[in-house]
Amino acid sequence: MLPSTIELREADQPVVHRLPRAVAVGLAAANIATVAPTLGEDEYRVSGVRKVGVVRIAGHTVWLRPKTPVRRLFAMLGYARAGSAIWTEDDFGFEEDVDLVPALAHAFVRQASRALAGGPLRGYVTHEDALPLVRGRWRIGDQLTRRGGQPLPVEVSFDDYVEDITENQVLLSAATRLLRLPGVPADVLGALGRIMRVLDGVTVIPVGAPVPVVRPDRRNARYTSALALASLVLAGSSVEQRAGAVVASGFLVDMWSVFEDFVSAALREAFKPHGGVLVSQYQSTLDVEGTVKIAPDLVWLVDGEVRACIDVKYKVEKHGQYPNADLYQMAAYCRRFGLDEGWLVYAAGESEGRLIDVIAGPVIRLHAFELNRSPLVLAEYLSSLVLERRVG
Known part of the structure; x- marks a missing residue:
């Protein structure tokens, strides 16, 4: 069997x-x-x-x-979501977990419990309702169209100071999803139940519904790490x-996406001191007629001009060789944007960078690093590449 x-x-x-x-x-x-x-x-x-x-x-x-150790994977996810280390490897609250779901569950209950230690956040939420008395603002237009001139009930809008706000909805929805996943450790189940009791009365986001974006501010600062983990839970558990x-x-979790998001976040920080903006999936065309579409993973724009082009590849080199197609693609990008240099960043391979000097074409720099190293170390390495090459 x-x-x-x-x-x-x-x-x-x-x-x-x-x-x-x-x-x-x-x-x-x-x-x-x-x-x-x-x-x-x-x-x-x-x-x-x-x-x-x-x-x-x-x-x-x-x-x-x-293949990547779970602690490293979590740290990369945190860096990719915030452009910095929003949590460290010591924040997760697990020691021996080698699988992603148990590690995620331990990390979430630890961060969510910290966030809710002082009680759930409250905020103002606007409601529209028909009441037997005036509360808040009277919606005269709705009163005339819906009530035909009748004085009661009164169409009003008013603000309530409640716990049923986006931040709490995201945390509660993540706790609910985790309870349904296989592999959640027994010691986490009780903690998830406590989180759900603290957030009793908060609305759960339906499966498949868009996850609302929470804008960080001073009011919700204590929720930052918990919300990052919650959004990861909600994104990954939406698979069906x-x-x-x-x-x-x-x-x-798509490892290709994790790696690309991490490299993008690290390079965005690295390019900041040089001005301009780093753009993902930059849309352009290769031919004069505009029929051949191209979209490099990352380009650095300064005053609207492409000054650097980077492609990110979650691949392992085979027999000491990088795929030729990647080199052809980068050479075409450099020719299109008038660049003397292009970058290819791989998730694994040689520890030292390589140079490919294309005949009558650009220099293509190939960089590869192992993901079992600390994400902060990898981010510093990427930053040093930008500084050394003095792009632009």
Whole structure:
């Protein structure tokens, strides 16, 4: 009998696994991995696993484990979401967790409990209602159109100072989602229950609904780390893919996106002292007619002019060689923007940078680093590259 709990590791190269057919279909349908049948019974060749976390498919729990240590992964996520270290590795409150969901659950309850230690935030919320008396502002137009001149009830709008505000809604919704995920440790379940009791009366954001953006200010400063983790919970737990009768649901993080967001945040900080602005997915065209669209991952704009171009690649070099297609692409970008130099940043590979001097073309700088190093160290490395090259 095939196991109800299945373990896969983030990987590029194909690995043969024994899987129930429904799980193989679900993994492919949710774009979690590339899955191909082999000649063996219930055996599938699984490759291209780029998402990590946990997913439940047709009654089976599939753990997708990252190559990057969980503590490093969390620190990268924190840096990517705030452009700085909004939490440190010591803030998470777990010691031995090697899987993403248990680590996330421990981190969330620790930060949310700290945020709510002084009681939930309160704020003013505007309500519109029909009341038997005037409260707040009388909406005369609505009174005439809805009530036909009748004096009661009175159409009014008023402000209430309540706990049912966006910050608390995000925290409560994250706690609710975590309770439904497989793999949440038993010691966390009680803490999640306490958080939900503290936030009793707050509205839960429905699954699939947009997560409201919370603007940081002095009033909600104590919620900063908890809200960052909560938004991560809500984004990752929104996965649901249906393929016929097979449903995949759980918590997933796209490692390619994590790496690109981290590099973007680190380079944005590095370019700040030099002025201009770093733009993601810069839209342009390669040909005169404007039919060949291009979108470099990052460009540095100064007074509307592209002064640097960077592409971020979550790839492992093969046999000591970087993919030629990446070099062709960067050479085309540099030619388009009139640049003498372009950058390719990889998630793994040689520790030292390499130079590719294109004949009658730009110099392409290739940089790669291992993600098991501290994100702050990696961010400093990226900053030093900007300083050394004195771009522009």
